[in-house]
Amino acid sequence: MPVERLLPDTEAEDLIALARDIATNELKPLAAEYEEKERFPRDQFRLLGRSGLLGLPYPERWGGGGVSYEVYLQVLEEISAAWLTIGVGLSVHTMSCYALATFGDDAQRNEWLPDMLGGDLLGAYALSETNAGSDAAALATRAVPDGSDYVINGTKAWITHGGEADFYTTMVRTSPDGGRGISCLLVPGATQGLSASSPERKMGMTGSTTAQMIFDRARVPATRLIGGEGAGLKIALTSLDSGRLGIAACSVGLAQAALDESVRYAKQRTQFGRAIIEFQGMEFLLADMAAAVESARATYLEAARRRDRGLPFKRQASIAKLVATDAAMKVTTDAVQVLGGAGYTKDFPVERYMREAKVPQIFEGTNQIQRMVIARELRNT
Known part of the structure; x- marks a missing residue:
């Protein structure tokens, strides 16, 4: 569904900054405890709702944020970098609203969509x-x-x-x-x-x-x-095209969190009288991790821009999902390696990041399915 407006750069930056602030101060401090206790973060989803983040890519007419998918996905990345459960949950909620927002009639949208986008309901x-x-x-x-x-x-x-x-x-x-x-x-x-x-x-x-x-x-x-x-x-398959972009953004957020933790540790950890980030073997590993994160981010942003311009984006969505989730799996695995024995313990978050990185390669269509979609799209061009 086309958005009603595109945000000016300053407004988009403010929205992403709001998401980063919530992620850093309200979500990240709770993530490890909630994941350890297998506790569902319902109140945190309500917080996103009160902050206007549960309906971002849908029209303001029905209570959405009216923002471009490019901006929405960057918000999703910020949330996921703090807590993947919340990021994926936001992506799933957004995809759950897609059918009504895109294929429903006006009477249906007027009756149900405002509550679905307003923040109190979770899909x-x-x-x-x-x-x-x-x-x-x-x-x-x-x-x-x-x-x-x-x-x-x-x-x-x-x-x-x-x-x-x-x-x-x-x-x-x-x-x-x-x-x-x-x-x-x-x-x-x-x-x-x-x-x-x-x-x-x-x-x-x-x-x-x-x-x-x-x-x-x-x-x-x-x-x-x-x-x-x-x-x-038709509804299901077109929903998945957009949903795959959401999972790509979530995966980049997770990979970025793993990279940040790795760089932080490598600057502080010393061996042979030097910070380990100064050793070439570590430099090259971290450089490859950074390249994977930024390449994956560029891939999902380009797919989002095509979506925002009303261009076909099925192939690009599958590529973004494939590239970003594979990158997250590798980057989080490498993060454990950077931290060594410490990375294998629950004293640091990278072991959790590594466990979490696996499922994005599976849901919204496995990465083998993404390859099939990409190849089919190539055949049909």
Whole structure:
């Protein structure tokens, strides 16, 4: 959906500075404790909402920030550098609002979008299933018309904010006609018949609740159908294009945090009477890390600029997601190496960064899927 305005440079800088201030002073001091205790940071999402950061790339008409994707992604990077759980959560919420903001009619947007963008509500995106991850057209969760409602049965898997979200943008099957039989329903979190399973036990991002969502004769008004029957796969795939840019920005933020910690440690740690940053082996390692971070940042920013100009950006979004998440995995691994034995302990955050860096290579389409998308786009040009 096109934004309503582009921010002047000074206004954009002020917004990014606000995000950096919140990230540094309100989020980063809590990250290690919340991740250690696997505590969901609901109050911190409310803080982002009160600060106007939960609806940035959507029009002001419905309570959004009306900012360009280029600016929104830089805000996302700042948040993720402090706490990846919050950054990814913000990206997921933004993607969860996309279907209504882009494919809903004005009556639907007027009724629900202001609350979704206003800061009090948190969204989730329910596409994946146990047997329908990368193969989105194979999903089996079924929605059957019943009077003025749809009755939904099935199970969604790997849902970020599962059991915590206030609404679920949910892809369901409304006919057996393959991908053409998929539709999108905006499901309230309090819907009777909707429940969450026990949260997944994960190696990283443990503060972010991930759970299966179970639909057991969950009844949803037909007025919550977005884009008409059969529009669900198109909605899902176009949502993912923008969502992949969000994950790219989050990954760059994480990699930047790992680089910053590495440089800080290398300046302070001495061996043989010198700071270890003065040794060529360490210099080259840190230089490669910096090059990876800045290259990944440039890649997602260029893709965002194409999106903002209304140009095709599917290939560029997949490239950004691929490059940025692979960079984050390498940079965080190298950060542990820079810190040596200290990096392998929980006294420093780099071991957590390394664990967290793995999942961005998997969600919003694995990096193998990104290569398929890129190659298909090349074939079709």
